Amino acid sequence: FSFFALLICYNLSFAGALLSRDSLEHYNSGVSAQCAGNFAEAEAYYQKAILMESGNLILLKYVFNNRGVIYCQQGDYKKAEATFKEALRIDPDYTAAKMNLGLVYDLSKPKSEAMQYWAEAFSLENLKPKQYTTEGEKRKEFW
Secondary structure: OHHHHHHHHHHHHHHHHOOOHHHHHHHHHHHHHHHOOOHHHHHHHHHHHHHHOOOOHHHHHHHHHHHHHHHHHOOOHHHHHHHHHHHHHHOOOOHHHHHHHHHHHHHHOOHHHHHHHHHHHOOHHHHOOOOOOOOOOOOOOOO
C-alpha cells in the first residue's frame, strides 16, 4: 500500500512540475469540485486550467479523462466514450482512460463488444513485462 501511495505522490509532483502554479490550482480545484459532485464548477475550473496551458498535452489528457468520468456519472455514455478516446488519442498508453473506456463499454454496449475491448486492452502481450523474453526470443543484456 505504501508503495502505491509513493507512486501516486511521485506522479502528482511530476505533473505539478509540468504545470504553472495557477493552472495546477485550477485543475486541483476542478478535481475537488468533481469529487463533491459539482460538475459545472469542475468544468469551469478545468476550462480555466486549459486556457492557461492549452498546449500542454499532459494536462489535456487528464482533463479529458476527468470530463469523461463526469459524462459517465451523468449517464451520457456516448459523450464519455468520445472523451476517453480523445484522452487516448493524446496518450495511447494512458491506463486510466483505457480502464474508464472499458467501463463505459460495459455499461453501454452489448457484452460481446465490451469483452472484445477488454480482450484487446488487456491482451497477454500488453500485460507482458517490458523486458520479458520468451524462450524463442533473444535476451537483452542490461549491464
